[in-house]
Amino acid sequence: MQVIDTRIPDVKIIEPKVFGDKRGFFMETWNQKEFEKHVTGYPVKFVQDNHSKSNKGILRGLHFQTENTQGKLVRVVSGEVFDVAVDIRIDSPTYGEWVGVYLSAENKKQLWIPEGFAHGFYVTSNDAEFVYKCTDFYNPKSEVSIAWNDPFINIDWPIVKSPKLSEKDSLAKPLKLVLG
Ligand SMILES: Cc1cn([C@H]2C[C@H](O)[C@@H](COP(=O)(O)OP(=O)(O)O[C@H]3O[C@H](C)C(=O)[C@H](O)[C@H]3O)O2)c(=O)[nH]c1=O
Numbered sequence: 001m002q003v004i005d006t007r008i009p010d011v012k013i014i015e016p017k018v019f020g021d022k023r024g025f026f027m028e029t030w031n032q033k034e035f036e037k038h039v040t041g042y043p044v045k046f047v048q049d050n051h052s053k054s055n056k057g058i059l060r061g062l063h064f065q066t067e068n069t070q071g072k073l074v075r076v077v078s079g080e081v082f083d084v085a086v087d088i089r090i091d092s093p094t095y096g097e098w099v100g101v102y103l104s105a106e107n108k109k110q111l112w113i114p115e116g117f118a119h120g121f122y123v124t125s126n127d128a129e130f131v132y133k134c135t136d137f138y139n140p141k142s143e144v145s146i147a148w149n150d151p152f153i154n155i156d157w158p159i160v161k162s163p164k165l166s167e168k169d170s171l172a173k174p175l176k177l178v179l180g
Pocket residue numbers: 050052060061063064072119120121138166
């Protein structure tokens with residue numbers, strides 16, 4: 001696999017090795033030994049797998065949990081999304097900065113988003129299926145949404161018209177109001 005740095009040191013793009021043949025393809029989507037050696041450099045334990053399907057123009061996020069903070073290894077198995085991680089670690093030199101990458105079934109790219117980041121994605125294909133591993137369990141009591149269009153973060157989403165949001169996300173506030 002290839003591990004590609006982003007402008008936020010702890011966020012990594014992963015390009016798995018794909019073995020193609022006349023039947024199709026095979027790839028290891030996660031290998032603990034390789035992941036810890038080449039991506040994180042420290043032990044990582046995933047405890048929950050998630051899978052969501054969204055239609056074109058849907059934006060899910062930006063979400064994080066204040067307790068049971070989750071590292072996420074995300075990828076797309078159908079369609080394409082623009083995936084975004086925002087550094088919300090108060091003491092980080094890249095606090096408030098973001099990384100965006102197109103993830104698709106075609107490019108097979110993955111994004112490693114450590115604990116301490118808000119996460120969201122915008123669906124650019126007709127629909128997209130998004131699967132990801134989390135390093136801690138879902139804790140809805142501690143879940144927080146940040147406004148996708150927070151001017152302080154200023155994410156350059158590939159949005160052509162207003163995204164379709166959940167009720168929760170439509171009420172989300174800017175980072176400064178959320179974290180104080
Ligand atoms: C996240 C989650 C949700 N749910 C239930 C709760 C709701 O009844 C339903 C939909 O939840 P929600 O609207 O929060 O789903 P998303 O908007 O996709 O939330 C996710 O969106 C962004 C992109 C993320 O990175 C997070 O994993 C997560 O916040 O699934 C569960 O039962 N377990 C879970 O881990």
